[in-house]
Amino acid sequence: MSVKSAKRVLEIFELLTSYPNGLTIKEISGLLSSPQSSTFNVVKTLEDNGYLTSDIGKKYTLGAKLIEIGNSAMESMDLSKIGTPHLTELGQYVQETVFMAVLSDEELFYISKIDNNRSIRTTAQPGFRKPLYCTGLGKAFLAFMPADLRDSILERTELVPITEKTLTDRRMLEAQLETFYAQGYSIDDEENEEGLYCLAAPVFGAGNKLMAAVSVAGPKERMTSRKQDIIVRLKETTKRISAGLGHNDSR
Incomplete structure (x- = not known):
């Protein structure tokens, strides 16, 4: 993972701490002023590894893996x-x-x-x-x-x-x-x-x-x-x- 990608991961974590009800990929991309395609890839990787979770409306929140780390x-x-x-x-x-x-x-x-x-x-x-x-x-x-x-x-x-x-x-x-x-x-x-x-x-x-x-x-x-x-x-x-x-x- 590049330094830029790692920074994006941290930005997503920090952003979602302020949105307990979750955000869509489009909303995350807009708030971080980042391309939607690259945001999608980072978010999906985090979800696949348990760091984020999503609901039926495709809103993403912090995942259980972060509780373990915390x-x-x-x-x-x-x-x-x-x-x-x-x-x-x-x-x-x-x-x-x-x-x-x-x-x-x-x-x-x-x-x-x-x-x-x-x-x-x-x-x-x-x-x-x-x-x-x-x-x-x-x-x-x-x-x-x-x-x-x-x-x-x-x-x-x-x-x-x-x-x-x-x-x-x-x-x-x-x-x-x-x-x-x-x-x-x-x-x-x-x-x-x-x-x-x-x-x-x-x-x-x-x-x-x-x-x-x-x-x-x-x-x-x-x-x-x-x-x-x-x-x-x-x-x-x-x-x-x-x-x-x-x-x-x-x-």
């Missing part, structure tokens, strides 16, 4: 607002890099990163995506999400080796995830980046909804020498963030 955006804003002070405190204590990520389209999506003067170079940054099966954060999602969702995701996931230590056998991965669920945290032992060891734990919201995951990452030798201490602080942090999101912890 809810996700609100959740991310709440997570960032509630989580950042706790992530900062965790980072100051462990003196390693701290991340928080959410699940987006069956991938890991980083929303926060807390650096310190001992942070190591890593490819993970806010706004970046990574696979679930080979990251500590991703394995936290897989371990604690509903079993049917995990099965459907793994069915569609090709377990490609990222490093020599990446698990590519589904049965071994599922056994590992069971262990992670039982202990309340997950591990990435140089499976996504050589030299990087990661401990991660889930964040829940109201109704026991899996909202996010938090991780501490650093050089393997340094991380493993303080592993139990880091795990305790990590789980305390995710418990506090979860409480702030309305979760009643029972673990």
Whole structure:
């Protein structure tokens, strides 16, 4: 999609927020001073993908897909607002890099990163995506999400080796995830980046909804020498963030 088309999409969304009863393509075209033919193509593409909906009179209104996106955006804003002070405190204590990520389209999506003067170079940054099966954060999602969702995701996931230590056998991965669920945290032992060891734990919201995951990452030798201490602080942090999101912890 061109920049011009993307701008037109945004203009249509903003326009329709002021017309809850909807507008026809001709009306949209006139109000935006755009050619009717190109407006038709953009509107139909948005409708086909659930971002717009139309009634019997061919009047278009904002679609249900935008509600999902809006809810996700609100959740991310709440997570960032509630989580950042706790992530900062965790980072100051462990003196390693701290991340928080959410699940987006069956991938890991980083929303926060807390650096310190001992942070190591890593490819993970806010706004970046990574696979679930080979990251500590991703394995936290897989371990604690509903079993049917995990099965459907793994069915569609090709377990490609990222490093020599990446698990590519589904049965071994599922056994590992069971262990992670039982202990309340997950591990990435140089499976996504050589030299990087990661401990991660889930964040829940109201109704026991899996909202996010938090991780501490650093050089393997340094991380493993303080592993139990880091795990305790990590789980305390995710418990506090979860409480702030309305979760009643029972673990």
